[in-house]
Amino acid sequence: MDIIGAQLVNGVSYGLLLFVITCGLALVFGILGVLNLAHGSLYMIGAYIAYSVTVNSTENFWIALIIAPIAVALLSLLIETTLLRLTYHLGHLSQVLLTFGLAYVFHDLASMVWGSNVLTVALPPSLSGTTTLFNQNFPTYRLVVIGIGLVLAAALWFIQEKTRWGAIIRAGLCDKEMISALGINIKLVLTIVFIIGGFLAGFGGVIAAPILGLYPSMEFQTLILALVVLVIGGLGSIAGTFAASILIGLVETFSKYLMPELSLFLVFGLMAVILVVKPNGLLGKKVA
Amino acid sequence: MKGNHSIKFLFIFLLMALSPFFLSLFHLNLLIEILILGIFALSLNLLVGYTGLVSLGHAAFFGIGAYASGIVAKELSPNLIATLPVSLLVSILVSSIIGMFCMKVSGFYFLMLTLAFSQMIYSFIHQSTDLTGGTNGLSGIPSPQLGGVDFSNPVFLYYLILLIFAAVFTGLSVLVRSPFGQVLIGIRENETRMKSMGYNTTLYKYSSFIIAGALGGVAGSLYTNFNGFISPSDVYWTMSGSVLIMVIIGGAGTMAGPVLGAGLIVILETIVSSYTNMWMLIIGVIFILFVVFFPKGIVGIGNSLVNNLAKSKPLYNESKPEAVYKKDA
Amino acid sequence: MNKNVLITLITACLLFLGACGNSAIQSTSGTNEKTESSSGGNESIKIGALLPNSGVYASLGKNLNRGMELYFEEINWEVEGKKIEIINEDSEADPQVSLRKTRKLIEQDNIDILTGTVSTAVAYAIRDEVDSKRMPFLVSHAGGNDLTRSKRSDYIWRSSFSSWQIGNSMGEWAYENVGKKIYLTAADYAFGKEVSAAFKEAYTAAGGKIAGEVYPPLENNDYSSYLTTISGSDADAVYAFFAGSDAVRFVQQYEQYGVKEKMPLIGSGWLVSEDLRASQGNASEGTLAATFWDYNLQTDENKKFVTAYEKKYGERPTLESLEGYDAARIIAEAVKSLKGDVSDSKKVVDAFSEVNFQSPRGEFKFDKETHHVIQDMYITKAKLVDGKSENEVIGTVKQVKDPGK
């Protein structure tokens, strides 16, 4: 039983890590309808900034946790107001091309600034210990990530369901014309949502960096994983993204435990099965 | 107009036919590669540009065609009579199976479902080391033959591929202008309306998916025949992404666009990366410039140039729409 | 209207492409020989370096290049009065791109000698092109076994290692010095599988037992599930093959999940390589690895190499730097023995086979039959010195020779 319990903790912790990485993308796609292929790059930049901030002292991790997401949010502001805005009337294909181009640009900029070596972000001593559960050692930080994921999910849920801002955002999701009819500046809403998406991407980068490390092309790997989570959960649903993250975390962990040869196959297999059975994802609304 | 077109076609044909006489071997090889990827991009364009189904898993069919061809050439015979039809059949088979599932979803979910299937095929190729060589790829594939002609000479191979390219290009041009192709365009524009007109749109989309898959398989097969090698990286989602970029940057929903897009990407990648390690930066900036300045792709640039030159000819006769009703008022 | 555009663009492209070089008809109507009329009397020797400058393997490519440049600089970029010229092409670690680049190097740039490739898939992809064009190809990294076995070519020689050498060399040593029962894990790709198979073969031949095997996918984010399984087994130790970011994550998580306390970790040199240990931190301590060169090898040649490298680049050399350095030396030695005449590629590869010198890694010589290097393999152990992880050479496996089949 212990081993099942331990794998359960592994799965939940990995799942919540996925949620932290993905929720920004889910928000942006859900509300703007923009498939942001540069999401992985924003995540990467967050992680690299965290590296730069912590390279001299691990205690700076907390500073990094503030600076990096804000820096990425500013970058998002720049992207949204200068480039992305131009594509709202051009449609999905142009957005694919634009954000893919941005991903390419950021890829080279990152390797220019931070090189192509494998790097990690070290944790402050308060987080770097181990905790024993189910007769097995776990890095304390993994358990912290579970907490962060839960808090983030709760906060996003609260904002979306219980605040005026959330109401506007949900309205924007259903009908962009309607909220501009209500006298709300739709452009501003879109900009702010994209900035929040960027902030969350940067935040995910900092949180994930000590576990996943930093290396060239990390952003593309993250991007695909995030897209899978997004789709399985269903577009435009934070709850769906949350459920999908946990589901993938558990499925991946247990498939690695029970049938390791299939693990590469399994995540995409899971996505295919879910889409065929539920064409709009677990909890998604219909989006054309 | 008609005669003018034929002359232009003849001119292009002549230019292409004479290419081996003035192009260096390296550039000829590059041209072959462009033609093959051109077929690949054209096949995706049927789906993306004409039917309005954006797929991010088209590399699956390329890979299936390529591996089928490679395995047949190694195990059975490198004769094109064997390799090409097998690739075609296998890719039709696989695309009809995948298509069946993908028809159930639409929009972004379609994009992701095609991605899921292509990644599963990638995993399969990646894992079945005995059949496909796994990560090392399938190498040492003998060069193609046809009726006693050995195509290890790139010039012969060029003519062969040029011929196939011309056939595919002509065939697709006719197809998209045919009533069938017009229905696909109708679906791209407004699927609900097409259903109300009595069209079984699912069937049309499905046919389009299979044709695209089959031609993707042909492109893959030619690629293997040309390179004597195929590796899983050509089945990975990045390959699907880059062919999608070729279509978009060339101009989706046009015949010339995807081919020009393939040419641009291949040339850019080859040339830029010879001069700088920062080639991704440069290509990325070019993508962004396209979005900002030429959202209709290369063909769009060309068209606006032509339009500017011939400003005197308006596209449509402007007449007052109200006129019709006045008489009855 | 489209047709107009099409015509102008195609014409422009073709004219652009046709601007230089022999026509394809000329190149192919003759024999299959190298078409360079120039090389015999030309002043410079052109070396094509096909290495990844972008993508996952970019840092390996960079270090290989630095190693080569360091050696050529030491000899003033000149052999037998001829200038050495390196033409770099980015392989992007992508086989198809590499094949295109190889064609460019051979047909467009008229190189005399080809070297490089980090990825084995790339080496296999260009193998037939190199073989049919009779281009001398010195493999300076890619370690796939078959390159000097079933895919052996007269024109391909390998100065780096084979996956068999890496895995096999540690088998017997591990049985005698580490434990009688081992858990085997490796990244699920051809190279990882080859290395672990070679290790398993040697280890079980020596009498060892395999407690279990597991192959996580490449670029795997989370090893916790595997580690829980491994930790629950009755193995004495764990043999692991991972490289790059996988190695960092694996070694770190191996410690974090408390497996290190129970079972020592052994593996190949890439598990705790020079450029990763800083990122791995203390987690790498105690890891045993098999490699053919280490920073702390106490030989005169190595000290000289390390000092020169650190002076020029301000950072430590890695295994790949050494590979580049040696590859450059082999090429230079071969050219020297030919008195600078590299026009006959058969003679060039014959000259390769005779190269023999004291490398920073120890004595360097080729196995003439397999075209593969015969070398000593070292067992290193990571220790903490002043709070930093350092490898120490604790054993040597002499003259490991790939069987070639």
Place this chain on the structure above:
Amino acid sequence: MNRESILKVEGVGKSFGGLEILRNITFDVKKGERIGIIGPNGAGKTTFYNLLAGDLDPSKGTIYYCGQNITNLPNYKRANIGIVRTFQKNNLLTDLTVLDNLLLVLQRKEGLGNVWFKPRVEKHYSILFEKARELLSKWGLEKQTHKIVKSLSYGEQRQIEILLGIATDPKVLLLDEPTAGMSQAETNYIVNLLHTLPKELTLMIIEHDLEVVFGLSDRMIVLYNGGILVDGDPQIVRNDKRVNDIYIGQGESLSASS
């Protein structure tokens, strides 16, 4: 009036989630009838069309067409056997020309075997083009033939919306507010054209403009709160107190529109 029944609806209902939009709709349509469907907003008129045209499946009940049960027949098959609808909001292929829109409707009967190996140009498909021209000139749209639909005025687009429905060769045509948003002149023009439609064509019209709908119909169905309130002769409907109450509640009067 002993005509054969063409469309029969028995106990049809539709709910979304817990919300019942339509309940227990039963009636019988005779061939060639002209039926006006009126009712306040939210009465379920468009949902009712969706059920008839097959764009939605009913939650309850059965629909018969020429004696056949078509309750679960997909929409495109219904269009093929003759149940054709138009849309309340223009639903056209706006980036194509008027001619292309029309040809797409007309070419449907060509059959899959004949349609993919030659371009759809006048040389190969002259009959289609002739038919299209004929329709366009009848509807006074010949000048618009080669224009892109979205460049046309709203009224013209509305006309094309109806024209596409008629070109689909329906036995039962379901018009959804054909004159919505049109000027008086445009409305008159459309109404005149609708009067010229063949007598054997069965017509159902949802319409807010009461003058239009009373002018065109020989039978009226009033929907209210998801059920049929009145079904009968226009004169009966006009004098029905309940109907008048509903419309007076909405600030309109039936008797005012004669």
